[in-house]
Amino acid sequence: MRLAxxxxxxxxxxxxGAVHAGRxxxxxxxxxxDVLGxxxxxxxQPRSGGLDLTALAAEALGAPAHRFAAAVVGTPGKTWQAWHADADIAHPQYGIAxxxxxxVQRWQITQLPGAPIRSPVLTAEDGLLLLKDEPRVLLAAVLETPRGLMSVGTTHLSFVPxxxxxxxxxxxxxxxxxPAPRILLGDLNMPAGPVRAFTGWRPLARVATFPSPSPRTQLDHVLVDPRGQVALGRVVQVRTPHPPVSDHRPLVVRVDR
Structure with a gap:
């Protein structure tokens, strides 16, 4: 099983700086x-040609189950507001998938507590900016795998320490x-040491993923809850490919029993 x-x-x-569906x-x-966060x-979003990137990813993997969870309506870095129920698929949205x-047996979306302060962020276009943090969410699913039920979640955490x-x-x-085993996939905006110290969950890979041209730190993680970990199996392969999109490298972990 490959988790990414x-x-x-x-x-x-x-x-x-362009977005192309083929890339x-x-x-x-x-x-x-097999499972991708x-x-x-x-x-x-106009900036990405109106594409539904979640559906595009599902098509690329031949995956029948997929879900997008919006965190904001509008465009990050410009004009946006927290996602609300009145936003339909015609509104520009941004989030996780x-x-x-x-x-999928069932889906679960959990709102995470947002940072109430602005924080300095270094951007390529405008240098150092004081940015308001975006809302954050956890999207989880209970999967029906050949090994039985497995719970997988994905999230993108705040850049505010x-x-x-x-x-x-x-x-x-x-x-x-x-249900266990439980896996958390995501950009947690912190390295592996603090992640394990604060949660007790085990990183299945310790490898730098950011910035993509020459990675120096790990912000992207595949974590397993030690409660029920034995049912998941052992790690047999770790990859961090360098695709022609994004400033992060994807993290792919293959597990087998």
Whole structure:
């Protein structure tokens, strides 16, 4: 079974700043993941040509089960507001997604506590900015796999130190209400050491994923809850491909019994 997480940067290429469906499709197909967590996912955004990146990823993997969970309506870095129920698929949205080749028994979306402060962020276009943090969510699914039920969640945590820890603990509590084994995929905006120290969950891979041209730190993780971990099996392969999209490298972990 291949588990993967990928911060898409809404499919943008660092080489030319453009978003092309073919590039995104090829990058996702190369992962050959059975379960994929995606972050920084666009739907109906002008900047990404109105693409539904979640559906595109599912098509690339031949995965029948997929779901997008919007965190905001509008465009991050410009004009946006927290997602609300009145936003239909015609509104530009931005969030996270989960794609699975296995059937989904049920889905669960959990709102995570948002950081109430602005924080300095270094951007390529405008230098150092004080940015308001976006809402954060956890998207989880109970999957019907050949090994039995398995719970997988994905999230993208705050860049504000301390608040990402609070969100991570909240996400772990929500995941523990679901059947074991439990996996959390995502861009947690913190390295593996603190992640394990604050949760007790085990990283299945320790490898740098950011920034993509020459990774120096691990922000992207595949975590397993030690309660029920034996049923998952052992790690037999770890990959961090370098696709022509995003400023993160995807992390792919293959497990086998």
């Amino acid at each position: 997480t990928f911060n898409l940067l809404h499919g943008r290429s660092l080489s030319d 995104v499709r090829d990058a996702i197909a190369d992962l050959d993941a 995606l972050q920084e996912v666009d739907r109906a 989960l794609v699975s080749r296995f059937p 301390g608040w990402n820890v609070r969100q991570l603990r909240h996400a772990v509590r929500a995941m523990r209400a679901l």
